Amino acid sequence: MEKESRLSDFEEKLESPARDKKEKDKLVKTLSAEELSKRQREISIAEFFEKNRHLLGFDNKRKALLTAVKEAVDNSLDACEEARILPEILVEIIQMDDERFKVAIEDNGPGIVKKQIPKIFGKLLYGSKFHSMKQSRGQQGIGISAVALYSQLTTGRSIRILSRTSPDAPPNYLEIHIDTTKNKPIISKNEVVEWDKERGTRIEFDLEGNYYRGAQSVDEYLKQTAIINPHATIIYSSPKAEQTIYARATDKLPEESKEIKPHPYGIELGAMIRMLRTTKSRTVHSFLTSEFSRVSARVASEVLEKAGVSPTLNPKEISRRDAEQMFKALQKTKIMAPPMNCLSPIKAEELEKGIRKEVNAEYYDVVSRPASVYRGNPFVIEAGIAYGGTLKGDDTVAVLRFANRVPLLYQAGACAFTKSIIATNWRKYGLSQPKGSLPIGPAVIVVHMASVWTPYTSEAKEAIASYEEIIKEVKLALQELGRNLKRYISKKKKVEAEVKKRSYISKFIPHIANAVSKILEEGEEDEKQLEEKLKIVLEHKRGKIEKVEFDEKANKEYDEAFALKSRSGLVEDYLKDEDEDKKQEKETDNKEDNQK
Amino acid sequence: MNTVLEKIRDVAQEIKDKIMHLNPPSLNIPVRALSNVEYNPKKGYFELKQSRKKRTLTAATSRSFAQSLRMLELSNTLIKNDDIATKREAYYTAYNWEDAGFKNQPESDNVMDDIEAMLGVNREQMGFVPEEKGGDVAGDLVVVDRDPETKQEIKIDCKKMGSGAYSIPSSVEHLGFETNAKAIIAIETAGMFQRLVKHKFWKKSESILVSMGGVPTRACRRFIRRLSDAKNLPVYVFTDGDFYGYMNIYRTLKVGSGNAAHINEFFCVPNARFIGVTPDDIVDYKLPTHPLKEVDIKRGKDALKNDPFVKYHKEWQEAIKKQIKLGKRAEQQAFAKYDLNYVINNYLPDKLNNPKKWLP
Numbered sequence: 001m002e003k004e005s006r007l008s009d010f011e012e013k014l015e016s017p018a019r020d021k022k023e024k025d026k027l028v029k030t031l032s033a034e035e036l037s038k039r040q041r042e043i044s045i046a047e048f049f050e051k052n053r054h055l056l057g058f059d060n061k062r063k064a065l066l067t068a069v070k071e072a073v074d075n076s077l078d079a080c081e082e083a084r085i086l087p088e089i090l091v092e093i094i095q096m097d098d099e100r101f102k103v104a105i106e107d108n109g110p111g112i113v114k115k116q117i118p119k120i121f122g123k124l125l126y127g128s129k130f131h132s133m134k135q136s137r138g139q140q141g142i143g144i145s146a147v148a149l150y151s152q153l154t155t156g157r158s159i160r161i162l163s164r165t166s167p168d169a170p171p172n173y174l175e176i177h178i179d180t181t182k183n184k185p186i187i188s189k190n191e192v193v194e195w196d197k198e199r200g201t202r203i204e205f206d207l208e209g210n211y212y213r214g215a216q217s218v219d220e221y222l223k224q225t226a227i228i229n230p231h232a233t234i235i236y237s238s239p240k241a242e243q244t245i246y247a248r249a250t251d252k253l254p255e256e257s258k259e260i261k262p263h264p265y266g267i268e269l270g271a272m273i274r275m276l277r278t279t280k281s282r283t284v285h286s287f288l289t290s291e292f293s294r295v296s297a298r299v300a301s302e303v304l305e306k307a308g309v310s311p312t313l314n315p316k317e318i319s320r321r322d323a324e325q326m327f328k329a330l331q332k333t334k335i336m337a338p339p340m341n342c343l344s345p346i347k348a349e350e351l352e353k354g355i356r357k358e359v360n361a362e363y364y365d366v367v368s369r370p371a372s373v374y375r376g377n378p379f380v381i382e383a384g385i386a387y388g389g390t391l392k393g394d395d396t397v398a399v400l401r402f403a404n405r406v407p408l409l410y411q412a413g414a415c416a417f418t419k420s421i422i423a424t425n426w427r428k429y430g431l432s433q434p435k436g437s438l439p440i441g442p443a444v445i446v447v448h449m450a451s452v453w454t455p456y457t458s459e460a461k462e463a464i465a466s467y468e469e470i471i472k473e474v475k476l477a478l479q480e481l482g483r484n485l486k487r488y489i490s491k492k493k494k495v496e497a498e499v500k501k502r503s504y505i506s507k508f509i510p511h512i513a514n515a516v517s518k519i520l521e522e523g524e525e526d527e528k529q530l531e532e533k534l535k536i537v538l539e540h541k542r543g544k545i546e547k548v549e550f551d552e553k554a555n556k557e558y559d560e561a562f563a564l565k566s567r568s569g570l571v572e573d574y575l576k577d578e579d580e581d582k583k584q585e586k587e588t589d590n591k592e593d594n595q596k
Numbered sequence: 597m598n599t600v601l602e603k604i605r606d607v608a609q610e611i612k613d614k615i616m617h618l619n620p621p622s623l624n625i626p627v628r629a630l631s632n633v634e635y636n637p638k639k640g641y642f643e644l645k646q647s648r649k650k651r652t653l654t655a656a657t658s659r660s661f662a663q664s665l666r667m668l669e670l671s672n673t674l675i676k677n678d679d680i681a682t683k684r685e686a687y688y689t690a691y692n693w694e695d696a697g698f699k700n701q702p703e704s705d706n707v708m709d710d711i712e713a714m715l716g717v718n719r720e721q722m723g724f725v726p727e728e729k730g731g732d733v734a735g736d737l738v739v740v741d742r743d744p745e746t747k748q749e750i751k752i753d754c755k756k757m758g759s760g761a762y763s764i765p766s767s768v769e770h771l772g773f774e775t776n777a778k779a780i781i782a783i784e785t786a787g788m789f790q791r792l793v794k795h796k797f798w799k800k801s802e803s804i805l806v807s808m809g810g811v812p813t814r815a816c817r818r819f820i821r822r823l824s825d826a827k828n829l830p831v832y833v834f835t836d837g838d839f840y841g842y843m844n845i846y847r848t849l850k851v852g853s854g855n856a857a858h859i860n861e862f863f864c865v866p867n868a869r870f871i872g873v874t875p876d877d878i879v880d881y882k883l884p885t886h887p888l889k890e891v892d893i894k895r896g897k898d899a900l901k902n903d904p905f906v907k908y909h910k911e912w913q914e915a916i917k918k919q920i921k922l923g924k925r926a927e928q929q930a931f932a933k934y935d936l937n938y939v940i941n942n943y944l945p946d947k948l949n950n951p952k953k954w955l956p
Contacts (some may be wrong), residue, residue: 501655508662511696512611512621512653515665519608519672533615538653 065209076107083110111165122185154208171195224407266376379451391442429482630854640866674723730764730815735798740772837873
């Protein structure tokens with residue numbers, strides 16, 4: 001299973017032996033196990049982070065600032081939604097120096113119990129979300145502690161947390177330092193302070209970073225976050241000391257997502273064996289029915305019969321071989337898809353509201369696919385398109401990607417969504433499309449995936465892995481959008497032709513009326529009457545014209561503050577930005593080399 | 597009251613009634629094509645079949661609908677003012693119609709032909725006259741005309757034209773005839789006509805010579821018809837030995853055309869006979885020839901397949917087939933190979949005296 005493999009990868013990296021450089025020089029050709037063991041020691045979390053920071057989204061200074069804000073905001077949104085509170089989030093970035101920033105994120109969430117604060121912010125891989133099969137933004141328990149660590153490594157300062165769980169509880173202020181050798185939090189300050197907020201959490205940290213505007217900026221991330229979370233209010237003070245308020249567009253909280261048990265199709269043998277060891281069930285039969293979703297008594301009996309395992313066997317006493325048989329039987333048995341109430345999609349209506357806020361187009365369409373499953377993980381694909389209006393037609397379409405209500409700003413090319421858009425034949429739907437490329441036309445395409453476990457290509461959560469089932473669902477959603485779009489485009493053409501025809505007819509109406517009147521030697525009155533009637537005849541015959549013209553003021557939801565500054569060629573922007581990032585990296589490397 | 601005026605009024609009234617009852621108006625126009633005519637050998641001309649196109653006012657037809665009504669209105673005015681307009685003048689008049697004007701004259705001619713067919717009258721009656729002159733006449737004929745101003749009778753003797761000829765006017769309905777001639781000979785080219793006039797062939801053959809100058813104009817056809825009817829004269833047609841001469845000239849003169857079938861009744865010359873160059877003549881006289889072009893052959897095959905007149909006359913089918921096989925054509929002046937006046941001294945007398953060599 002995905003989470004298992006990720007965890008083991010991580011643990012492996014943490015525990016793998018590292019050789020001391022100085023000792024390495026003294027190496028002789030053969031070494032005894034005893035000698036080797038002397039060199040094996042625990043790797044420090046700081047060292048690990050240094051080596052792997054690109055996996056966590058801290059590849060460069062520009063991205064570091066974005067990732068830090070993103071992790072904190074995602075946590076705040078998750079916390080608010082879990083507590084069923086309409087989120088109101090404050091984001092403040094203050095530029096202290098050229099490449100140094102102070103960041104503060106404050107929410108009106110449920111607050112954090114004092115005891116938990118040190119672990120959450122001061123220990124990597126600590127979190128509530130990793131072990132639950134439930135839709136949420138965060139999933140690994142790395143994010144915010146990695147931010148704290150990065151902050152500490154680049155500035156030496158601790159992360160500051162102020163949190164209050166209720167009006168009756170004291171507001172706790174803590175400063176957390178991470179012991180990088182032991183991966184343990186050290187509380188450097190702990191006091192009760194005055195805070196006028198009844199409930200919520202405020203975190204503050206300093207970090208080295210770079211601030212830019214544009215396609216992959218903090219600004220863009222917050223903007224898109226507001227689009228995809230229409231129930232949230234975000235108040236943002238930029239490093240340039242400008243304030244932007246993204247007010248919520250709806251008071252409806254997204255439906256609460258339920259936690260589910262793992263589905264047999266998504267489990268791996270090792271994980272199942274571990275579950276067998278720790279289950280409270282007394283028989284393998286009840287183990288199957290109580291630890292997995294969608295395994296009924298009948299299905300469990302079928303599985304055990306196929307595996308040749310006695311249903312009354314104690315799960316703790318089962319042999320490895322029997323466990324494997326059971327595992328194989330599970331995969332071969334037809335089992336209902338996992339329950340979908342664990343998902344909280346945005347829903348078509350809200351998604352359209354979000355898009356309308358951002359794009360002033362003449363046509364909007366959104367599609368919600370029915371829930372589907374990849375490797376036992378339920379997911380829902382939602383997609384939307386805005387077409388025409390103020391959008392420009394001669395560029396590639398803009399693509400907005402979201403996973404569990406989080407905007408994905410980097411690695412567009414590696415993302416399953418982008419691949420699906422490219423693999424869809426848009427020429428069939430009235431857009432032009434160079435081979436192997438995004439379509440060209442006045443359109444913005446939005447894709448959102450809601451899932452209990454989002455298969456990112458890396459811990460930095462930048463792109464969705466290309467699972468066949470996911471690509472299929474995205475393509476189906478896009479095809480439906482495409483078909484509707486095609487219908488709209490051809491209707492528009494038809495109406496335009498009709499309007500043209502009518503103006504054509506009306507050009508000749510006076511001639512007909514005039515000629516008839518002259519032949520019949522009638523006066524102007526009669527001629528006018530004839531002309532009027534003739535108009536009615538033609539109107540009547542051709543029917544009413546449907547209105548398709550673009551009215552710039554018709555979209556009441558449109559908010560100019562939300563509008564993408566460069567809405568076209570976003571992917572190109574990404575690529576360009578990634579190049580810039582690389583350049584920056586090189587520069588930093590050079591500096592470091594020089595220092596040495 | 598002029599019946600044409602009545603007809604125009606009726607059309608306008610019907611359109612008005614339709615519109616006032618909120619129904620889309622329409623014009624009912626006969627299809628003007630060879631496919632919509634049949635050859636009636638008893639009557640001797642192409643008769644219009646039933647096929648009509650109903651031009652209902654829609655987006656696609658609104659322009660030509662407006663033009664048709666404008667054209668009707670123009671005709672209405674012409675008749676009332678006892679005026680005429682040539683096709684070209686009608687085309688220029690339409691410059692006042694702004695959007696409803698014509699792009700070119702063929703477009704305006706087409707609309708004119710349409711309403712002419714719709715009303716079932718010829719365009720001269722509607723006040724429209726052809727641009728081209730009607731043809732030249734020489735021979736034993738006195739044309740009785742009137743002075744345009746004084747309306748006094750004028751007699752024109754076609755024997756006294758010297759080396760020139762009498763020119764057929766665009767309207768011939770009012771003309772009277774006096775003659776002792778035995779026949780009318782209609783000639784395709786002006787050059788051949790001049791040769792025959794120069795040598796007073798009309799006197800020798802006791803005939804009236806008419807130069808058609810290619811496909812005969814309506815005035816020319818009507819002139820020959822009226823003269824033939826009035827004096828009970830046979831008509832002999834002398835053309836080149838090619839499909840253009842057979843079909844476009846001879847057949848049009850004799851039975852009319854598909855395009856203007858509604859007027860064939862008045863413009864056909866049923867007792868015309870073909871004395872032009874036939875495929876047999878090409879062989880018999882060993883005439884200098886030109887090879888048939890692709891389009892010529894196509895025209896011949898087309899006539900065999902679609903022309904009701906050819907389909908009726910076996911002789912014509914054989915002649916056309918023979919010519920296609922021959923792959924050659926010959927002009928009427930080709931007899932000059934033997935002698936400039938060979939046609940006067942040998943060919944025409946021989947042909948006229950030998951009805952078996954005629955084609956129907």
